[in-house]
Amino acid sequence: MSRKIGSRYTAHRILGRGSAGTVWLGVGPQGSPVAVKLLREDLASDQELVGRFVQERAALLCLDHPRIVKVRDLVVDGNDLALVMDLVRGTDLRTRLERERRLAPQAAVAIAVDVADALAAAHAAGIVHRDVKPENVLLDAHGPTGPGGAPPALLTDFGIAKLIDAPSRGGGGRSGGRVIGTPDYVAPEIVEGLPPRASVDVYALATVLYELLAGFTPFGGGHPGAVLRRHVTERVAPLPGIPDELWRLLNQCLAKAPASRLRASEMAARLREVLPSLAGLPPLDIDEPEPEPEAYGERDAHGTDHGTDLPYEDGPYGTPGRGAVPLVHGGPAPDSTRDTHTSMRVPGADELAGGAHGTARAPRAHGSPRAGSARHRAAERRRRVRLGVTATALAAALGIGGWLVLGDDGEGGGGGPAAPSSSTEDEAPEAP
Template structure:
């Protein structure tokens, strides 16, 4: 059933739901549009309308072929006294699907296709960063594929610029909080530093890794574990891609923000690599082997959070249940001790198809070492006890010296191989 939004727009049906609101198919003076209505609980915030009005120029000013343009911003007062405002973003209608939906169907993309999508988005980010705008929530759900061109490769567009900053950070307080989607969150955000343009590069290349591998480099488990990995882990090498592409991924996933490429550089480098990627098939790798999870009692209480599904709801599929609110989270910034307490090594181990799930090799190797040390220590204690009994029970001088010498040599032989 149609309903009016403001005086110029009418909405007809839901296209999708996200963490901040619902996207509707609408009609305006110039034709079809997409209208994002913020959730009622957000619109009820008395300061939110003012923040959106203050950022109106930035929201409406971004123009690029790889950015979903915001055409209008509506802030309507409630029809009854005390009713919340109605806040809506009127955007270009993209006829296609979001990247999450596409990835769920395809599982993995060929390297050339993945590079083309990420190069498109990096081009849009370059314009936004030049204008001083950081997206702060780059992920497949916020990348739309425009299929209106027909048979050609779809154009990738980034949407929801500035919404994460306006809705989440000021609402909850930027100092001392972590807001975002853990799988794509740059380590400096986890450590409580101000988010600069480099956080978008980190998130976008995490998306590139996911398009190639079918999973993110540090995802899995509860959000606290994912945030620790973002700070302490190193991405596992993806087999079957050119060395130049892997070096680019490593550089943009660097823990130090200054080490990452700028958006324009990332777009240029990817386009330079695309001729070498043409014809390469999607990577033939199996699902990642998760690390053995530590017992719940060992998790720092400050990082504990409910487990969440990693796949968030598409923006342009029907009115499906919204799980994005579980992945888009807010947590206290972990302190240095909590971060240092995380697992070391890579969060996931890449395996080839058909290779059995062996569990965590690191944990099993450590367990074997502990068992060997325990057996060796028991042997040393046992031999020492026998030697002492022979020494003190033998009586005579010569026989005592011989008895003492034998067990002493035996102890040294046992201890040698067991030394670390």
């Protein structure tokens, strides 16, 4: 099934669906392959959004960097509102994570360097991405591999969050007292209702890098409201086995105060300095912390599939999992079931009071039991038994020692030879 997109492009088949719209594999005027992101009809009918779309056109078209998926054109035609982008032959970072769970430190840092470079270029042009996450990082299967065997990484979906998050919808990351974004990667200042600056992208990228190393995000798990609260109130827990220099850098970029974080260009430079020291290190051998059941009031969040709002074809990393939809011959691919984009109320002041006052659930070294699990309880019982046996043996030893001392004095002393004391050994013999 083909359809015309404006007068210059033809979309042939669906690559994926997401919360913002549908991505098509298409061709341009010279027959070159392109990815066409066709936004939802309700967005296309919003005249204020269309006006802002046109205003953003020049900035997005001028955003030209090797680590940014190039926007070729913005199309406004009747009910069609579309971004035409370069087609990246590969897969997205979420797909690779779904298969491998975590990456070796050097490969993870190499990917983060590419994304940091992309953000530095965008920030220099005055553009904040606002939705950095693995789904929006594409891995070029046809590019030269870098340190740790990492393929070139490209950042996509610039402008989408800003276009959809209209002033009439709240602006500045909020909508009528609501947080709009992907909970696991939302910076604390967004949760507190402040406008998004470049530092929110650095925080999100640091969260992605933590996820690449650990296999899970530092504040994720449970209800989206609990996730948002953790971003504001909890400090990130260190990862067992992570090199010290890398941890210090990561921790700084996850600082609660935006001014304490590195700039994207600084983050890229520091990560490049760390890269050589990570050669040959295997993926971290850790387990995800035990989930904590948390209530957050009325469940007023609505998760929507952000799916694969991405210009890619199926890549070399196996069958894509949640958050990634491959090119499927003969029809559209099914939607992802991963809830990655959420709109929910801004937490109240009482819920966020006091800033960071705790530490997030600490990851466990691989093989150590979860607290409260049957294995953990059994280990505790064994530990208590060992302590009891040790205490009994110590008490018995003390009792025998007392009996021997009495025997030395010759009082009550039948039963066994007296042990010599150190004092008698050290004394000189008496003169005859």
